[in-house]
Amino acid sequence: MFKSLDRCQAHREVLFTRGLRVAALAALLVGALAGCSQQVADDEEETLGVSSEALTMAQIWGFEDPSGWTITTGSANKQSSTIHDEGALSLQLTASSFVAVRGASVAKPSAISPLLAVDVMIPTQAGPYYLGAVQMTLSVPSLNINSQWINQKELSVPTGVWQRLTFQIPANIYSQLTASSFNDLQISLGLNPPSGLNQPFRFDNLRFLPAPSCVGQTNGTLCDDSVACTTGTSCNGGVCGSVTTVPPGSACDVGDDVLGFENFPAWQATTGSAALAPSSIHVQGVRSLQINTPFFMTVASVPLSTLHKVSGS
Numbered sequence: 366m367f368k369s370l371d372r373c374q375a376h377r378e379v380l381f382t383r384g385l386r387v388a389a390l391a392a393l394l395v396g397a398l399a400g401c402s403q404q405v406a407d408d409e410e411e412t413l414g415v416s417s418e419a420l421t422m423a424q425i426w427g428f429e430d431p432s433g434w435t436i437t438t439g440s441a442n443k444q445s446s447t448i449h450d451e452g453a454l455s456l457q458l459t460a461s462s463f464v465a466v467r468g469a470s471v472a473k474p475s476a477i478s479p480l481l482a483v484d485v486m487i488p489t490q491a492g493p494y495y496l497g498a499v500q501m502t503l504s505v506p507s508l509n510i511n512s513q514w515i516n517q518k519e520l521s522v523p524t525g526v527w528q529r530l531t532f533q534i535p536a537n538i539y540s541q542l543t544a545s546s547f548n549d550l551q552i553s554l555g556l557n558p559p560s561g562l563n564q565p566f567r568f569d570n571l572r573f574l575p576a577p578s579c580v581g582q583t584n585g586t587l588c589d590d591s592v593a594c595t596t597g598t599s600c601n602g603g604v605c606g607s608v609t610t611v612p613p614g615s616a617c618d619v620g621d622d623v624l625g626f627e628n629f630p631a632w633q634a635t636t637g638s639a640a641l642a643p644s645s646i647h648v649q650g651v652r653s654l655q656i657n658t659p660f661f662m663t664v665a666s667v668p669l670s671t672l673h674k675v676s677g678s
């Protein structure tokens with residue numbers, strides 16, 4: 366459930382949460398909400414009459430079709446924008462107060478991760494102090510996960526460019542998602558714009574972010590270890606994909622000297638993310654480990670019980 370809803374908004378969300386999305390109930394629903402604005406009622410009637418069944422996950426999470434996103438709280442001018450950073454279109458919401466949209470149901474992708482990301486563009490008219498906030502909730506009704514609060518991200522400069530917002534799925538919810546199959550995953554986004562701004566915020570490219578490392582990750586988690594020596598994008602036994610066959614002693618030789626940093630795929634980012642690569646600059650052996658990262662991060666090696674050989678000093 367989104368935070369800081371007014372009474373009218375909360376009433377409306379409860380009704381929707383209970384599944385009152387059948388066209389035959391539109392009159393009853395609108396009647397029950399007689400105190401709310403006509404604009405909201407119009408949005409609901411439009412919503413009730415729209416079927417998003419035919420849209421693909423790529424279209425819904427890529428915001429390629431505005432019918433894939435339903436206004437569930439508040440009111441907004443909702444339309445597509447050709448300003449995008451994925452596919453051909455983005456979703457544009459113009460609102461002067463809190464509004465929430467819910468994406469149509471999607472089936473479980475072949476690989477998921479505990480980190481969701483969505484790109485947002487803040488209107489240049491926002492600011493200079495409060496730029497707005499974006500909230501995320503997640504529902505999988507078949508798993509009895511309903512409007513699970515994920516997080517709120519306060520927006521910050523720059524405006525007028527695409528920014529990536531990331532949302533960490535709670536561990537207990539992620540465990541449920543990895544352990545089960547489902548076809549009714551729904552992501553909801555709440556936009557809290559500066560009061561009265563009424564300028565377009567744009568959203569694009571909702572996706573699971575690949576984990577930068579598989580250390581401590583559940584098997585099957587989507588990953589991208591930035592390691593050229595491995596192929597595949599899902600975790601298995603703490604490794605992202607599988608290591609390609611390489612000549613003994615090469616930079617990708619999993620049997621080479623881990624403690625001497627000769628075997629760079631044996632090291633993975635565990636906190637934060639980083640690009641790991643072999644370097645010919647060294648004081649021992651023939652290689653060192655090169656780490657490029659903008660933030661604090663840690664690396665961990667593969668379990669040392671798997672060491673095949675250790676070189677001399």
Ligand SMILES: [Ca+2]
Binds near residue numbers: 428451453569
């Ligand atoms: Ca798009």
